[in-house]
Amino acid sequence: MTLIEQLYWGGAGLILLWLVAFVFALVATRNGVVTPGPATQEFGDDPEPPAVVSLLGNQWRGVEHAAAATLLDLAARGFVELRQPGDDPARSTVHVTEAGRAAPGLMPYEQRVLARVTARAANGGTPIGAIAFRDDKRAASWNSALRQEIIAEARLRGLSRFRFTRWLGSALLFCAFVPGALFTVAAVMGGHNLRAAFAVGVAPGVVLAFMLGKSLRERATPKGLERAGHWAGLRAWLTAHEDFAKLPPASVTVWDRYLAYGTALGVTSLSSRLLGFDSGDRRRVWSSYGGTWRPVRIRYPRLRPGFGGSTSRLLQLAAAAGVVAVGLCAFAVLRQPDWAIPVDGHTDDALRRPGLVLSAGWVGSALLGVVVAGKFSRWTLLVAFLAMMPGNFTSGSHGWFVDAAAHEGPLLVELTATVAFGALATYFLVLACLERREPDTITGEVLRMESRKGKGVARFLVLDEGNTDLTTAWALPAASQGIATGAKVRLRVSRGTRTIRSAELVRAAMPEGDRVKPAKQDAS
Template sequence: MTHIEQLYWGGAALIVLWLVAFGFALVATRNGAVTPGPATQEFGDHPESPAVVSLLGNNWRGVEHAAAATLLDLAARGFLELRQPGDDPARSSVHVTEAGRTAPDLMPYEQRVLARVAARAVNGGAPIGAIAFRDDKRAAAWNTELRKEVIAEARLRGLSRFRFPRLLAGALMFSAFVPGALFTVAAVMGGHNLRAAAAVGVAPGAALVYLLGRSMGERATPQGLERAGHWAGLRAWLTAHDDFARLPPAAVTVWDRYLAYGTALGVTSLTSRLLGFDGGDRRRVWSSYGGTWRPVRIRYPRLRPGFGASTRRLLYLAAGAALVAAGICAFAVLRQPDWSVVADAHSEGSMRRPGLVLSAGWVVSALLGLVVAGRMSRWILLAAFLAMMPGNFASDSDGWFVDAAAQEGPLPVEFAAIAVFGALAVFFVVLACLERSEPDTITGEVLRMESRKGKDVARFLVLDEGNTDLTTAWALPAASQGIATGAQVRLRVSRGTRVIRSAELVKRAMPEGDRVKPVGRPAS
């Protein structure tokens, strides 16, 4: 065995040893079993907050309901007020009380939730559905910071700790790159350039570090396991109440902090669903633009022809559709029955089968149109290949392909295709002419912005003009910058293609309580 082979085999052996050591570390640092205590309605002398309880109740894996539980806890303590005007809990509203406006000595995650509610309740109150974010990235960042703040308090209370001790985590991190170093030396000795050698060396280390990072998290302390058992007893007591799971958020006025703890422990299904601090519903957004809160339904015209296209793009699409119509028409008119022969035992490999002749004419016409329209890709070629396949199965002496190929003149399906693509070409030309007209000017508040697949593809921009409860998204060019959700803008738009030609900022987006500076304080 050469030295190069020894280095490669040595690196592979080190990877196996690392995985074995990592497996032992996972087993040694797993959480202990939580022993549920007896069913109880007592919180204890110095109870943890519902947010911390959500961490304990979720086996230290996450804080899924921490934000909703914290909102209910703030309402139970008088900092917020929840009102339900009718029978529909989804129509409930949240209001900041006078105590909430001057609330001192709150934990950082409580300040974060209170600031979010206060930012949305700008006119004295807001529907609970308006608490959700309009941007998925901002929602993810907000919840990430909330999780860090909840874990920080759990550690201060001695209930949680790092899963891996710092020394163990550092040793695993360092040793993950040792096999890659051996691979790099072997690659250099084997005559490879430095770039290839570095790639060979970094790849295994990066994979092992990624595996290690996915396993980093929290684990219980002995005191944490004890307190988790106590809260498991409270969960059992709350679960025994049949109607508790269906309580609306406004029931906090009757159930006080029990509703907050029930939400943290996953007992209340209705409040957990209604009080969302995530990215919200993409098709239904609460808006206060115009003075009053109202739900706005959103339509995304994903399949609308010409949506977001420029004048040049529309002309390309029109030319492509016209070419498809003309190609199918020419093929249907010029096609002769003797272009194909019926497949039999003596013509098994013939390329003149009726099915192949028909599908080839249609597919070639479609490909030419796609080339002109600029829509060719490897997936289109794969689809074209699959579209040719039916012709391979038309080997009988009779059948639809044989009868269709023997007919003179266009088939009904060809008449339909010519009409559809011809109408599509005319439609694109009309849109291109409308694009030359003076654009309309509209003003409103940006409700949502949605990305679409493709680097140069226009984004969806949802605008609330304040005069309707149903709106359709506009196409914002990918290069546009400086527009954010919540901002009031003046747009110059083309209604035919729903393209935004220009955007002018009227009023910047107001802070939404998603950038609260954490204020550290000892756990109470």
Template sequence: MTLIEQLYWGGAGLIVLWLVAFGLTLAATRNGVVTPGPATQEFGDDPESPAVVSLLGNRWRGVEHAAAATLLDLAARGLVELRQPGDDPARSSVHVTEAGRAAPGLLPHEQRVLERVTARAANGGAPIGAIAFRDDKRAAAWNTALRQEIIAEARLRGLSRSRFAPLLGSALLIGAFVPGALFAVAAVMGEHGVRAAAAVGVAPGAALSFLLAKSLGERATPKGLERAGHWAGLRAWLTAHEDFAQLPPAAVTVWDRYLSYGTALGVTNLTSRLLGFDSGDRRRVWSSYGGTWRPVRIRYPRLRPGFGGSTYRLLHLAAAAAVVAVGCCAFAVLRQPDWVVAVDEGSLRRPGVVLSAVWVGVALLALVVADMFRRWTLFAAFLAMMSGNFAPGSHGWFRDTAVHEGPVPAELAVITVFGAVAVYFLALACLERREPDTVTGEVLRMESRKGRRAARFLALDEGDSDVTTAWALPAASQGIATGAQVRLRVSRGTRTIRSAELVRAASPEGDRAKAAKQDAS
């Protein structure tokens, strides 16, 4: 065995050893068994906050419902107030009390939740649905920071610890890249080039590091297991109340802190669903633009032809549709029966071959004109032209089409549809030459679409309707954030934003720098 082979086999052996060590480490650091205590309604002498209880109740895997439980706990302590004016719990509102505005000594995660509520309810209160974020990235960052603060509190109380000790984690991380180093040396010695050496050297370490990163987290301490058993007893006591799971958020005035702990432990279904600190409902957003809170329904025109298209793009699409309509029409009119006479079994003039070749050629030409030609289209064309698709081409539908005078019904339908599409895009291109309209409002949501060049959705509340249709914001545009008030110059035909001017910076969600004026063209 050569030295190069020994290096490759040595690297493979080290990968196996790393996986064995990793598996043993996972087994040695798994959580212990939580022994549920007897059903009880007692919190204990020094109870943990509902957010920390959420961590314990989820077996140290996450803090689901922690933010909602913290909000309910703040309400039970009189720092915020939850009101339900009617029979619909979804119409409940949250208000910050005078005590909440000057609350001292709050834990970091409690302060974070209170600041979020205060920002949304700054003008006398807000619907509970308005607590949700309008921006996915902001919601993820906020919840990540909340989780870190909860874990820090749990560690401070001696209830949680890192799953891997720092020295052990570092050793596993370094060991993950050792096999790759052997592979890289072997590749260089084998004269495979620097790029190949870098690829085989990094790939194993990246894969093993990914496994290691997925396993990082928290695990219980003996005290944590004991306290988790106690809270499991409280969960059993709350579960015994059949109506507890359907209590609305405003029931905190009656159930006090029990409702917050029940939410943390996953007992309350309704309250947990209504009090969301995530990115919220993308189709129904609460807005206070205009002075009063109201839900605004957002429509996303995903299937609207020409949405977000420029004049140049619309002309391309019109030309492509015209190519299909004119090409099919010309072929149908000029087609002669003797073009497709089947001379023998191997003849390229069989009806199926000739008809398919022309139709596929017209389609490929249209894709080229529309600037939509991709490599996969060649593969689709190859499948369409396979001989097995028209083996019976000397008779049947292909034969009847070949001898038919003028377009057949299928061709007539294609000509009509694509002709209408060409006229539609041409009309949109003409409308794009008009002076853009000006609209002013507050940005409710912004969402990306598939494709780097695809325009983003921008939902704007103009203050005069409870329903809005999203506009198309060019993907390269920057400087616009959810919550900002903007003045847009738009083309209504394609619902495209041509330029955007900032009227007022986003508050409270807008924490990114804003440009004074943004050209969206």
């Protein structure tokens, strides 16, 4: 065995040893078993906040419903008020009280939740559905910061700790890149350039470091396991009340902090569902643009032909649909019954099978349209090959393909497809003509913005014009910048393709949109 081979085998052996050590570390640092205590309604002398209880109740894996539980706890303590004006709990509103505006001595995660509510209820009360975020990234960032603040509080109370100690995590991270060093040396000795050698050496370490990073979670302490058992007893007591899970958020005035702890422990399904601090329902967004809060229903025209297309693009799509229609029509008119003959597997004329003849004409017309539309890729040929497979296995003297190939003149399916593609070509031409008109001007607030798959594909922009409870998303060019959720904009749009031609910022969105920042004082 040469030295180069020894280095490669040595690196592989080190990777195996690292994996064994990593598995052993995972087993040695796994969470202990929580022993549920007896059912009880007592919180204890120094009860943990509901947000921390959510961490304990989720086995230190996450803080699901922690934000909703914190809001209910703030309501129980008089910092906010939850009102339900009618029978529908989804129409409940949240209001910040005078005590909440001062809010002394709150923990960081409580301040974060209260700040979010205050920002949304700046001009009085706000529907509880309006607390949800309109932007997925902002929601993820906000909830991530909330989770870190809750974990920090749990560590201060001695209930949680790092899964790996600092020396163990550092040792595993360092050793993850040792095999790659051997691979790099072996690659250089083997005559590879430095870039290739570096890539070979770094790749294993990156994979192992990724595995290590995914396992860096929280771990229970003995005190944490004891307190988790106590709160499991409270969960059992709350679960025994059959109607507790269906309590609306406004019932906090009757159940006090029990509703908050029940939400943290996953018992109150209705309250935790209504008090969402995530990205919310993408098809139903609360908006105050126009003066009053109201739910706005949103439609996304994903299957609308020509959506977001320019004039040149519409003409190209019209040409593609027209090519398909002409190709199918020409094939149907010129096709003769003697083009195809029923054959068996031992005949040299296998290419004249009825199924292959028909499939070749139909798939060939479709391929021409794909080429004209500019959508031809390496996968197109694979799809075309698979589309011809059913006809390839057709032989003998009976079957749909045999009867269709023997038919004189166009088939019903060919006539239908020709008319459909012809109508589609006409539709694109009409849209292209409409695009030549002067764009309309509309003004409103951006409710949501969503990306779509594919490079250069227009994004969805949902605009609330303040005069309707139902809106349809517009197509915002992918290269557009400077527009954010919550901003007031003036758009020049083409209604036929629902395309935004230009956008003017009227009022910028509030920075971050989550915390109410104190006003800057004049230095003079």
